[in-house]
Amino acid sequence: MTIERWLKAAVEDAERRGLPELKPLLEGLARATTVLRTAQPGGEAHGPAQH
């Protein structure tokens, strides 16, 4: 799931649960997730072996 799709789904779910104030926190989490995914510190299937 892309971060954009995850964030959209998470915000909609939070609103459905009566927690619209979660939106800025989820946006912050999305920014943190973007950093992790960009770095991909554990490597990836279509990439070099990790040492």
Place this chain on the structure above:
Amino acid sequence: MALLSIDTAARRLRSGAVSSTELVADCLSRIDADNARLNAFILVMADDARAAATRCDFELANGIDRGPLHGVPISVKDLFDVKGTVTTAGSRVRDGLVATADADVVAQLRRAGAVIIGKTNMHEFAMGPTNEDSAFGAAHHPLDDTRSPGGSSGGSAISVATGMALGSLGSDTGGSIRIPAAACGIVGLKPGYDELPTSGSVPLSRTVDHVGPLAATVTDAWHLLHALRGKASLAPVTGTVPSELRLAVLRGYFCDLLDDDVRRAFETAVDTLRQQGATIVDVEIPDTALIAPAYTHIVFGDAAAYHAHALDTMPEKYTPNVRLRLEMARYVLAEDYVRALDARRLLRRQVDAALHGQQALLLPTLPIVAPPLGAATLQIGAAQEPVRNLLLRLTQLFNLTGHPAITLPCGTSSSGLPCGLQLAGPIGQTDALLHHARGVEMALGQ
């Protein structure tokens, strides 16, 4: 009244200059005088403490000596089970949950002769670094009650800084011992990961939680650490002489965003150590951008699992801010949690590499002094930064990597608020770190 260290109290108890009963009475009188203003304690165990002190005095008078903590009043963060009391974790969620046994570390303190004087206020479920969000009300900084004492072990730090206790037991998942210790001008030690047992405590993140002491001095932290390990000793920590100190200042991310007063205090301390013969080099951690994201995903993922049921069944019992953060935590995806675990391994290797050939890393503990209560953001230079991020910025790395780290006072701001200096050492070398920290403490004239 001047604060009494554990080390001095231990000597005075053995010379007969003071009794445990008198130490407890002094702490209780300070609690009576200041707790209403500072809100350091959730529970004061006056009767139990007096009874324990009487037993300690009897034992010492009859040749039974349990070590440096014997007869010494110690406070305990209300995250740890103390038999017969509710472990609130600063929350109404845990109303009525009376502990049926002591946490392992509390039992060790009792075996070492410590007198448990009470249970201290904390950020609810250790889920924040300011101690503002507690079901029992915010704790207040001892020198300026409009400011936060730091957290989450805020009450513990206040109790030591004001002489309400001679030492305290805290927990540290992102800096929760070191942050309030630095903000309040005392010593706080986060030992290595899994060095002290967490059983009998309320978890925030089982793979990141650490247990450790808050104390007036490095020597006192040494006594507490050894008692918590079950190996109390009257032998003092010997400070590494400055000319034998080999330290590496963490630059880059760790010094980029500092309040001017903090920067001045830190660089003055570094200069002082150099002038006394310490060998100090500069090092950097390459992937600092991963620290906060990895921390957030691991700690929040772990916390979500622990709190899910209570969030569904009694959400109104959480303080609003903590409830929101925990609800956010429930959206962390498994694949991103695994990426965070990978980042943690990478960062651990990078800290090990930075420590190669060095005794310890040296950095400020906090980029700011104690923040005003209620402040969501603070201005540093041109940047407007969330207070939470600032308070965690320089401490959370060593929770992720498991390296032992200690904060000790290093001067004050222009407004008289304490600044902290942090040392982090190799995994498995906490005792050595304390010897070096004692050397730094002496070199800085404390």
